[in-house]
Amino acid sequence: MNTITRIRKGNPLIHCITNIVVANFKANGLLAVGASPVMADAIEEVEEMTGIASGLLINIGTLHARSVEAMKLAGKRANQVGIPLVLDPVGAGATSYRLNTVREILEEVNIQVLRCNVGELAAIANSPWEAKGVDSGKGELDVVFTAQEVAKKYNCIVAVSGEVDIVTDGKQVEEIIGGDARMPLVTGSGCLLSALCCSAVATTEKDDFQAVVDVMHFYKRIGEYAGRNSIGAGDFAVHILNGLDLLSKREEVEWSK
Structure with a gap:
């Protein structure tokens, strides 16, 4: 059974502590592939909610003091x-508050997957980079080497999205091409990818690395599907959801490797 089919059949409950900009799009995307989203960030309930979830996604897009505390509490509960x-x-590289928060989370809890763009990777690795708000920004970086080093340091899988996606566990490396240049124009497209990665590792039988690779390949196909069927940014977002729904229902998924 392939990774996407496992998500649909497994119907994992994904607890998303996320940002207000992307919550609706992310929830609809998870539903489209057969997962069940829940988005609870109140300190009073995050530990309990995490305790009944299949996987936890922490997204730092719109931070404040209480959400940071909630993220740490939920992360520790997920580990338990x-x-x-x-x-x-x-x-992560936009402000010191964001970067410090990421570093605190990485120090206090164990993560299975770090899903980021190149600018965020550079910030975490303390490499020179010109951040542009929450967008990737620009600079020069050996992405594969840096991703491998971060994966080794935090004993996790690093999945870097971009024109060419990189997935590594510090040893294995997969480079993934495809997609559509308009994906970054849809707010929440990267955040949804992180949620799909969480769904994949929540339902995999044993190979987290391959599960993440499969999802990254699948999402490139979703971008291509949306590109073929849309005329602008508005219906491009709709066709991302349509693609997730339609392509994930196919019994056999032909990966675009």
């Missing part, structure tokens, strides 16, 4: 109950 934790360090 043994469910996978995916961290999306949105705009």
Whole structure:
């Protein structure tokens, strides 16, 4: 059974502590592939909610003091109950508050997947980079080497999205091409990818690395599907959801490798 089919058949409950900009799009994307989203960030309930979830996604897109505390509490609970934790360090290089928060989370909890863009990777690795808000920005970086080093340091899988996606566990490296140049124009497209990665590792039987690779390949296909069927940014977003729904229902998924 392939990874996408496992998500649909497994119907994992994904607890997303996320940002207000992307919550609706992310929830609809998870539903489209057969997962069940829940988005609870109140300190009073995050530990309990994490305790019944299949996986936890922490997204730092719109931070404040209470949400940071909630993220740490939920992350520690995820480690206690043994469910996978995916961290999306949105705009990690934009401000010191964001970067410090990411570093605190990485020090205090164990994550299974770090899903980021190149700028966020550079910030976490303390490499020179010109950040542009929460977007990737620009600079020069050996992405594969840096991703491998970060993966080794935090004992996790690093999945870097971009024109060419990189997935590594510090040893294995997969480079993934495809997609559509308009994906970054849809707010939440990267955040949704992180949620899909969480769904994948929450339902995989044993190989987290391959599960993440499969999802990254699949999402490139989703971008291509949306590109073929849309005329602008508005219906491009709709066709991302349509693609997730339609392509994930196929019994056999032909990966675009």
